[in-house]
Every structure is written in structure tokens, then in C-alpha cells.
Amino acid sequence: MRLYKIEYPGATPKLMKLDTDKGPIKSVELGESGRGRVHKIIPIIGEGPEVRAKRTDNGIVLIRGNWEDTDRALVIINTVGDYDRFRNYGLFSAEGVEEVESGFFAFGEAGRLPGGPEMLAVVKPGAVFKLNSKYTHTWYMFTKEGWVLETPVERRARLALLEVEQGGGEWL
Amino acid sequence: MAVKTPHIALTLRGNSVKKAMRVENRIIPFKPHWGINRHNSSLLASTEEDSLQLVVYVAKTKNGVVLVSCSEEPQRELVLVQEYETGSGAKKWPGFRVNFGDEVCRLSRASTCGGSGCETWTLVSAPLGWAENIASQFQNVRDVESQSISYNPGVILEKLPDPFEKEGREIAEAVTRLLGGSADKAYQILEREYNAGYGRASRQAALIRAIPGSEDDPVAVKLVHATTASTLNNLLQQALAYLEKGIKSNDPLVEDDEADGLMAAAMRKAGLI
Numbered sequence: 001m002r003l004y005k006i007e008y009p010g011a012t013p014k015l016m017k018l019d020t021d022k023g024p025i026k027s028v029e030l031g032e033s034g035r036g037r038v039h040k041i042i043p044i045i046g047e048g049p050e051v052r053a054k055r056t057d058n059g060i061v062l063i064r065g066n067w068e069d070t071d072r073a074l075v076i077i078n079t080v081g082d083y084d085r086f087r088n089y090g091l092f093s094a095e096g097v098e099e100v101e102s103g104f105f106a107f108g109e110a111g112r113l114p115g116g117p118e119m120l121a122v123v124k125p126g127a128v129f130k131l132n133s134k135y136t137h138t139w140y141m142f143t144k145e146g147w148v149l150e151t152p153v154e155r156r157a158r159l160a161l162l163e164v165e166q167g168g169g170e171w172l
Numbered sequence: 173m174a175v176k177t178p179h180i181a182l183t184l185r186g187n188s189v190k191k192a193m194r195v196e197n198r199i200i201p202f203k204p205h206w207g208i209n210r211h212n213s214s215l216l217a218s219t220e221e222d223s224l225q226l227v228v229y230v231a232k233t234k235n236g237v238v239l240v241s242c243s244e245e246p247q248r249e250l251v252l253v254q255e256y257e258t259g260s261g262a263k264k265w266p267g268f269r270v271n272f273g274d275e276v277c278r279l280s281r282a283s284t285c286g287g288s289g290c291e292t293w294t295l296v297s298a299p300l301g302w303a304e305n306i307a308s309q310f311q312n313v314r315d316v317e318s319q320s321i322s323y324n325p326g327v328i329l330e331k332l333p334d335p336f337e338k339e340g341r342e343i344a345e346a347v348t349r350l351l352g353g354s355a356d357k358a359y360q361i362l363e364r365e366y367n368a369g370y371g372r373a374s375r376q377a378a379l380i381r382a383i384p385g386s387e388d389d390p391v392a393v394k395l396v397h398a399t400t401a402s403t404l405n406n407l408l409q410q411a412l413a414y415l416e417k418g419i420k421s422n423d424p425l426v427e428d429d430e431a432d433g434l435m436a437a438a439m440r441k442a443g444l445i
Contacts, residue, residue, distance in 0.1 A: 135210040157199050157218030160235040169233035171174045172248075172277070172297055 008081030009131035031103015036111015089116020096127030206289025259289025262402030267318030340410020
């Protein structure tokens with residue numbers, strides 16, 4: 001499975017490089033440490049271009065290898081981004097998304113201002129979810145060809161056209 | 173079989189009725205001149221085509237309105253009503269509101285959410301002649317109060333002259349002249365800046381760059397040094413309307429003798445006549 005990262009709501013998912021100039025990455029981190037927060041470190045072991053998540057008694061491990069037998073993908077989703085006073089953070093209207101592990105970001109010294117999760121999830125083709133950003137929200141769709149991002153207006157336009165194509169709607 | 177009513181697509185803004193509707197990325201975009209629209213998630217309408225024909229069929233779905241081009245005789249009007257209250261720099265100009273009566277069917281709506289001035293765009297299905305009736309009642313004159321206009325089928329008032337109409341026409345001619353007599357090129361440049369999303373100063377700088385000699389020309393200088401965004405918009409709008417009329421009718425862009433002389437000289441210089 002390929003490993004993607006969505007750095008903040010509205011960001012395009014990027015394929016994570018497992019090998020850097022300083023050598024292979026040893027782990028991925030979710031959330032942050034501190035009061036009212038949850039920090040998780042997920043180790044990466046092995047060699048290969050792709051990863052697979054394995055659940056053990058002591059937590060999740062990502063194992064590298066040639067896992068080309070699946071069209072699913074792993075994705076790290078940061079649902080928070082910047083602070084916004086009245087925003088609901090989280091993953092909304094999710095379908096085809098299986099959460100594997102999650103950390104937690106919060107705001108304020110005591111972590112009591114609104115916060116949200118950063119999660120590692122498995123997505124299968126056709127998966128769809130929504131992330132809120134400051135002024136709008138963004139729809140993410142994972143397909144066999146890759147990721148498709150839509151604004152709310154674009155999504156409604158596509159669905160309206162699809163409905164008419166399928167013979168729905170009311171003609172004036 | 174479903175009955176489809178052909179609608180003529182129009183855009184109504186104040187006293188102007190345009191026979192067209194703008195399409196971007198297969199969506200009728202909400203691009204207000206006043207206010208800000210960053211919170212807006214309303215869909216006015218979508219279409220499968222990159223540009224709409226003048227006559228369309230209209231479908232209402234639970235996700236929004238869909239427009240499909242057709243080539244039949246229109247039986248109703250599909251009007252994009254652009255209501256507005258002017259903002260900073262144009263407070264003395266009247267706002268434009270419409271009282272929608274039972275004669276129209278409101279299909280979709282998008283509004284601004286702050287900033288200077290505000291706009292609400294509503295897509296409506298209305299009887300033929302509705303938009304022209306509303307436009308003819310609106311007085312776009314400085315120091316006149318904002319108006320809220322109702323459809324009055326018995327009355328088609330004679331339109332008051334737009335204060336920018338004459339200036340817009342002169343500018344259209346001057347720009348065409350500066351560009352060597354090409355009305356199409358003038359239209360393209362002015363339309364690009366009219367639709368540009370950035371501010372007045374940047375648009376004026378772009379116009380100066382695109383139209384050689386515009387900073388020294390006594391007529392074009394009105395455009396490149398317009399003191400408010402509203403004035404620049406109005407001048408561009410009128411210039412475009414005039415150019416469009418000329419291009420469509422394939423007539424020379426001039427009517428009076430003096431301008432005819434300038435135009436003819438420019439066309440001769442360009443080797444067109």
C-alpha cells in the first residue's frame with residue numbers, strides 16, 4: 001500500500017517518501033504531546049517501496065515491502081491545521097475509510113480549546129470523506145487513479161449533473 | 173415524457189440586461205463585484221458544456237439546477253438577477269434590489285458574507301420581458317437612493333441614459349484605435365480586465381501594459397486612471413457592450429463624424445481599408 005499524507009484540511013494528499021537523503025524514515029508520528037493531547041509514534045521496519053500496517057499487542061507497526069496485491073492505500077490525515085475558534089475538527093461523512101490509529105492535536109495551554117485527531121487510516125477505492133477548514137470544507141475521494149479533491153460547489157454540481165444524466169430531476 | 177420549457181438565458185444587473193450567462197468550469201460562478209464570498213458554498217447552476225447557448229432547458233435536482241443548451245424558440249426567461257448594494261468608493265451610487273413576485277420561480281441563490289457592499293445573486297425562471305421590465309425601471313444615477321423594483325407588466329419605461337455610456341463608447345473607440353483598429357483584440361483585453369479578480373490598481377497597470385500609448389491618450393487615460401473600482405467597472409462594462417454590439421453587427425465602431433475620422437485613419441494605418 002502506498003502511504004499518503006494530508007497535512008491540513010484542504011491540502012492535496014502527498015505520497016510520503018520512505019527514503020530520504022538521511023536514510024530511510026524510522027517512524028511516523030500522529031498528534032502531539034502535552035496536556036489534553038495524544039502523541040503516537042508508529043515504527044516503520046523492513047525494506048521496500050510500499051507499506052502495510054500490522055496490529056500487534058503493543059501497537060501498530062508499518063512494515064515495508066512489495067505490497068502490490070492491493071489497490072487500497074494508507075493515509076495520514078491531519079484534520080486540524082490552524083486554529084479556528086468555531087470550527088468542528090474531525091473526519092466527516094466518511095465512507096470506505098478504516099481508522100487504524102490516531103493521535104490528537106489541541107489548542108490552549110491546557111488543551112481545552114477545540115482540537116481534533118490526526119489519524120492513520122486505510123482507504124479503499126471509492127472512499128470519500130470531508131474535512132473542515134476555516135471558511136469552507138473540502139471533499140476527498142480516493143479512486144484507483146489517485147485522489148480527487150472537490151469544493152462543496154463542485155461536488156454539488158457534479159452530483160446534480162449525474163442526477164440529470166440518470167434521468168432524475170424535474171424539468172421546468 | 174417530461175415537458176421541457178426553453179428559456180432564454182439573461183443576466184440582469186441594475187439597468188443592464190445581457191443576453192448571456194457566464195460559465196466557468198461548467199458552473200455558473202458567483203463572482204460579486206462588492207463584498208466577499210469566501211463562505212459561500214451555494215451552487216447557482218451547473219452545465220455539461222463549457223459555454224452556454226442563448227436558449228436552455230432547466231432541470232431542478234436535489235443537488236442544484238442543471239442547464240442544457242437547446243435551439244428552440246424561448247417561452248420563458250432564465251434570469252441571473254445580480255442584486256447589489258455598492259461599497260467603499262461608490263456609496264453615492266444606488267443599490268439594486270428586486271421584489272420577486274408570484275410571476276417568477278426562484279431556483280437558486282448565493283450571497284456575499286461581509287466586506288464592503290454586498291451582493292445577492294438569484295437564478296429565476298420568469299415570463300418573457302421580465303428582465304427588461306425590471307431594468308427599465310432602475311435609475312442608475314449618482315445621488316439617487318437605492319431602489320427595490322417590482323415587475324410591472326403594464327409599463328416599459330424608456331431607459332434613462334447611463335452616465336457611463338458615452339464615455340464607455342469613446343473609450344472603446346480609443347482603445348481600438350490604439351490597438352491598430354482591431355475591435356476583437358480591444359474586446360479581448362478589456363474583457364480580461366473586466367473579469368479579473370484582482371484590484372483596481374493592478375487592473376489599470378495591466379491595461380497600460382496591454383494597450384500601448386494608453387497613458388498618453390486623452391480618452392483612454394480616463395480608463396487607466398479611473399479613481400474608483402466602481403468607475404473602472406462601469407467604464408469597462410459600457411466599452412465592452414459597445415464593442416460587442418459593433419463586432420456582432422459587423423459595423424464600423426463609430427457613428428459620429430469625428431470618431432469616424434479617427435477610426436478610418438486607424439484602419440487605413442493598419443491596412444484594413
